[in-house]
Amino acid sequence: MTTPLQAMWLEARDEGSVRERLYRVLRQSIIRMVLAPGQALSEKELADAFDVSRQPVREAFIRLSEAGLVEVRPQRGTYVVRISQQAVLEARFVREAIEVAVAREAATLGVAERTLEELRELIERQRRCSVSSDYDRFFQLDEAFHRALSLGVGHTAAWRVTEEVKAQLDRVRYLSIPDSTPIAKLTDQHSMIVEAIGRRDPEAASQAMSVHQREILQSLPELMRRFPEMFDGAPSAVAVGSK
Amino acid sequence: MTTPLQAMWLEARDEGSVRERLYRVLRQSIIRMVLAPGQALSEKELADAFDVSRQPVREAFIRLSEAGLVEVRPQRGTYVVRISQQAVLEARFVREAIEVAVAREAATLGVAERTLEELRELIERQRRCSVSSDYDRFFQLDEAFHRALSLGVGHTAAWRVTEEVKAQLDRVRYLSIPDSTPIAKLTDQHSMIVEAIGRRDPEAASQAMSVHQREILQSLPELMRRFPEMFDGAPSAVAVGSK
DNA sequence: ATTGCCATACTACCATACTAGTCTGTTCAG
DNA sequence: CTGAACAGACTAGTATGGTAGTATGGCAAT
Numbered sequence: 129m130t131t132p133l134q135a136m137w138l139e140a141r142d143e144g145s146v147r148e149r150l151y152r153v154l155r156q157s158i159i160r161m162v163l164a165p166g167q168a169l170s171e172k173e174l175a176d177a178f179d180v181s182r183q184p185v186r187e188a189f190i191r192l193s194e195a196g197l198v199e200v201r202p203q204r205g206t207y208v209v210r211i212s213q214q215a216v217l218e219a220r221f222v223r224e225a226i227e228v229a230v231a232r233e234a235a236t237l238g239v240a241e242r243t244l245e246e247l248r249e250l251i252e253r254q255r256r257c258s259v260s261s262d263y264d265r266f267f268q269l270d271e272a273f274h275r276a277l278s279l280g281v282g283h284t285a286a287w288r289v290t291e292e293v294k295a296q297l298d299r300v301r302y303l304s305i306p307d308s309t310p311i312a313k314l315t316d317q318h319s320m321i322v323e324a325i326g327r328r329d330p331e332a333a334s335q336a337m338s339v340h341q342r343e344i345l346q347s348l349p350e351l352m353r354r355f356p357e358m359f360d361g362a363p364s365a366v367a368v369g370s371k
Numbered sequence: 372m373t374t375p376l377q378a379m380w381l382e383a384r385d386e387g388s389v390r391e392r393l394y395r396v397l398r399q400s401i402i403r404m405v406l407a408p409g410q411a412l413s414e415k416e417l418a419d420a421f422d423v424s425r426q427p428v429r430e431a432f433i434r435l436s437e438a439g440l441v442e443v444r445p446q447r448g449t450y451v452v453r454i455s456q457q458a459v460l461e462a463r464f465v466r467e468a469i470e471v472a473v474a475r476e477a478a479t480l481g482v483a484e485r486t487l488e489e490l491r492e493l494i495e496r497q498r499r500c501s502v503s504s505d506y507d508r509f510f511q512l513d514e515a516f517h518r519a520l521s522l523g524v525g526h527t528a529a530w531r532v533t534e535e536v537k538a539q540l541d542r543v544r545y546l547s548i549p550d551s552t553p554i555a556k557l558t559d560q561h562s563m564i565v566e567a568i569g570r571r572d573p574e575a576a577s578q579a580m581s582v583h584q585r586e587i588l589q590s591l592p593e594l595m596r597r598f599p600e601m602f603d604g605a606p607s608a609v610a611v612g613s614k
Numbered sequence: 615a616t617t618g619c620c621a622t623a624c625t626a627c628c629a630t631a632c633t634a635g636t637c638t639g640t641t642c643a644g
Numbered sequence: 645c646t647g648a649a650c651a652g653a654c655t656a657g658t659a660t661g662g663t664a665g666t667a668t669g670g671c672a673a674t
Contacts, residue, residue, distance in 0.1 A: 145445075146628075147433075171656075181629045183426075186656080190390075190430065191437070202388075203635040203655055218528035221476075222469060225529070229468035285461035286468070289532055388657070414626080424659040429626080445626050446665045617674080625666075636655070644647080 132162055137178050146180050150188035158197050158208055159298045165210040165358045169198065195295055211299055212360040216348065219296035224341040226286050227274065228334045234281045235325045235333035243280035247322045250276060251315060258311040266311050267301065273318055297344065303355060304347045317343060375405055380421050389423050393431035401440045401451055402541045408453040408601045412441065438538060453603035454542055459591065462539035467584035469529050470517065471577045477524045478568045478576035486523035490565045493519060494558060501554040509554050510544065516561055540587065546598060547590045560586060 136153045144152075154174075157163045171189070175182045189206050192198040196215060200206045250273045257266040271294075278287035301309070317340040324333035352359050379396045387395075400406045414432070418425045432449050435441040439458060443449045493516045500509040514537075521530035544552070560583040567576035595602050 145626095170654095172654095182656095183628060183630090187430065187433065189656095191433075194434070194437075200656075201636095202657070204637085205655060215528065218526055221472065221526060222529050222532055225468045225472035226465060228472075229464065233464075283461055283464060285458065285536070286465050289465055289536070293528070293532070390657085413624090415624090426658060426660090432626095443626075444666095446624090447667075448625055615674105617672105619670105619672085621668100621670085623666105623668085625664100627663085627665100629662080630660085632659070633657080634655100635657095636653105638653085639651090641650085642648090644645105 133157055133174075134177055136162075146184040147187045147191075150174075150178070150180070150184055151191050154188055154192055155195070155197060155295065158192070159295055159302065161299065161302050163208050165208050165299075167208040169206045169208065171206070195292060197295060210360040211296075211303075211358050213348070213352065215296050215360075216300055216345065219293040220341065220345055222293045223290055223297065224338060226290055227278070227341060228337045230278050230281055230283055230286055231321055231325065231337035232330045232334040233283075234277065235328055235330040237281070238328060239280050239325060243276065244322065244326055246276050246280070247273065247318075251318050251322065254311070254315040254318065258315060261311075263309060263311070266309075266314075267298075270314065270318075277321075300345065300348060300351060303351050303358065310343075314340070314343065376400055376417075377420055379405075389427040390430045390434075393417075393421070393423070393427055394434050397431055397435055398438070398440060398538065401435070402538055402545065404542065404545050406451050408451050408542075408603075410451045412449045412451065414449070438535060440538060454539075454546075454601050455603045456591070456595065458539050459543055459588065462536040463584060463588055465536045466533055466540065467581060469533055470521075470584060471580045473521050473524055473526055473529055474564055474568065474580040475573045475577040476526075477520065478571055478573040480524070481571060482523050482568060486519065487565065487569055489519050489523070490516065490561075494561050494565065497554070497558040497561065501558060504554075506552055506554070509552075509557075510541075513557065513561075520564075543588065543591060543594060546594050546601065553586075557583070557586065 133153065136157065137149070154163070154169075163169070169189070171182045171185050175185045178185075189198060189200055193200045193206075197209060198206055199209050250269055254266060254269045254273070257263070257269065274290065275287055278284075278290060317336060320336040321333060321340065324336050376396065379400065380392070383392050383396055397406070397412075406412070412432070414425045414428050418428045421428075432441060432443055436443045436449075440452060441449050442452050493512055497509060497512045497516070500506070500512065517533065518530055521527075521533060560579060563579040564576060564583065567579050
């Protein structure tokens, strides 16, 4: 358990406080399924493994629990939360709402030529991933694309929120590697978004983004069947709803 | 400085961990302008005032800094952030994106009769605030309205995000008490939203919500002129801290 | 009088110690 | 043999002490 984590820890050595580095390493580990849903995490074990004290580990846990990635049960332990279908669907909803608004605004107000170039460049690199089937690289470029778009219209806060909710979605996407990830299709959708923005067509841009956001989770039901132990089977949870 | 805070602290005594209670009290204090923008906060002072150790105070600070309400400057101190025009506008953007999507979905899928009743009830109580000019109560009911709508369509995550970004906006709204708060107008807009949802008209519902969200910050430029020291472009006004 | 330097005080940050609550395995009573 | 109760070993939460770094104010030198 500890060895791959320790490697990440040593890599991320240089930037930020101990708490911040721990948070990034653990977050990445959870998103990339290095730490499996349901896995118990121990303050003490991690502190020993990384040769730091328990306090920064604890603070990283708190932050992770706010991001909905772990559950801290007082006097019991800390656990990687299982993927919850409801949480995933809600995250998708929020992400779509924000990114559609960003795309619409980008097309309405226009964006710098520099930004358009950057986006097209990213799409080009994504196409290369398509031919080489480099899924890991594609995910990085995909994140870079959405990030560049949000920051390109100046909405850093919007991107921060997107990043936050995206964690829930990315775990599912990592599960779906490699079989059900239509890289070419997703790249084409990126291209449609950028083109619509380029010709200043807000309706087409927001529509294209909406379609794109709905594409991502097509494989969810299939994954729930294939990896039931990753999911939150019987949640007593929520059901605030109506309907 | 400490006395009104201590009162809030004693009131919030019963629920959650020390860290959680500290967070809520400080957050409310900042939003309601009990703690002024630029104000220096001291771990030690607060710990002494509330008779707890510095550690939970520190953890509350960390969380507040993630919410964008304080700035922790390592080896310097912790300060209530001044209101940033950009942060406010970005918060408004995110909130509008989410709430418009919520309103649209509510109108598309429909909501429980129970929820509609609750919303109409809240509007009725808001009207009573209008005649009595009870601004404080109106704000509470306004929050309850938006909360009831989001939870009514089952989007708890969406409400959590809204709540998060709303903090930035609420500080401005508290500043604008009482003169530039058109309670009647806002209440009418609430009513239009609910009616559109009731007759299952997604376009009208999202449009009404959009108009409503843009209404809220009409007074921002005026407020920036009247209270320059509250905003981050302000003349330095250093060192509220010691003495 | 002005400028540069140093002592001090204050900060955040991390480590360690301590408290309190929960789980588990063993033991003893029925 | 079964059940409950208790002891020990976990856990997280909180308190406290120590370290390192920055701002500040006074003092000396120019």
